[in-house]
Amino acid sequence: xxxxxxxxxxxxxxxxxxxxxxQSGAPGDSEFIVAFVLPASVTAETAPVPSNxxxxxxxxxxxxxxxxxxxxxxxxxxxxxxxxxxQEALAxxxxxxxxxxxxxxFDPPFKPxxxxxxxxxxxxxxxxxxxxxxxxxx
Numbered sequence: 001x002x003x004x005x006x007x008x009x010x011x012x013x014x015x016x017x018x019x020x021x022x023q024s025g026a027p028g029d030s031e032f033i034v035a036f037v038l039p040a041s042v043t044a045e046t047a048p049v050p051s052n053x054x055x056x057x058x059x060x061x062x063x064x065x066x067x068x069x070x071x072x073x074x075x076x077x078x079x080x081x082x083x084x085x086x087q088e089a090l091a092x093x094x095x096x097x098x099x100x101x102x103x104x105x106f107d108p109p110f111k112p113x114x115x116x117x118x119x120x121x122x123x124x125x126x127x128x129x130x131x132x133x134x135x136x137x138x
Contacts, residue, residue, distance in 0.1 A: 024102050035060075063098075064126045066090055067119050074105045074118045082120045096125040 024033040044059045068086040083101050104119040
């Protein structure tokens with residue numbers, strides 16, 4: 001959840017709060033990208049037009065990813081600890097990471113820290129075996 005939420009009397013379209021909020025780049029880095037995941041019913045073409053020119057609406061191609069979820073605070077140390085565990089598990093499973101990990105937060109800041117849900121998301125190289133499992137799960 002972002003705060004504050006600013007509204008002006010221009011024509012607008014409201015969307016329900018989206019989850020997760022995904023961050024690319026290490027949580028402590030001074031430069032990172034924050035992405036809000038829109039509902040499946042909203043496309044890049046039908047999404048509200050941002051009033052800030054630095055905000056972009058874009059479709060992101062799907063990928064196969066490994067995810068490690070955890071509860072608690074989404075601090076830099078918490079993400080790094082879980083990312084290390086995830087990267088080790090990928091290596092042991094013979095899976096190859098693709099790109100940098102992303103960090104997903106699902107809850108607003110006013111939710112008690114012990115009830116918050118977070119994830120470390122790492123795209124992985126899609127093998128023939130994973131492709132078959134993915135299609136079968138659809």
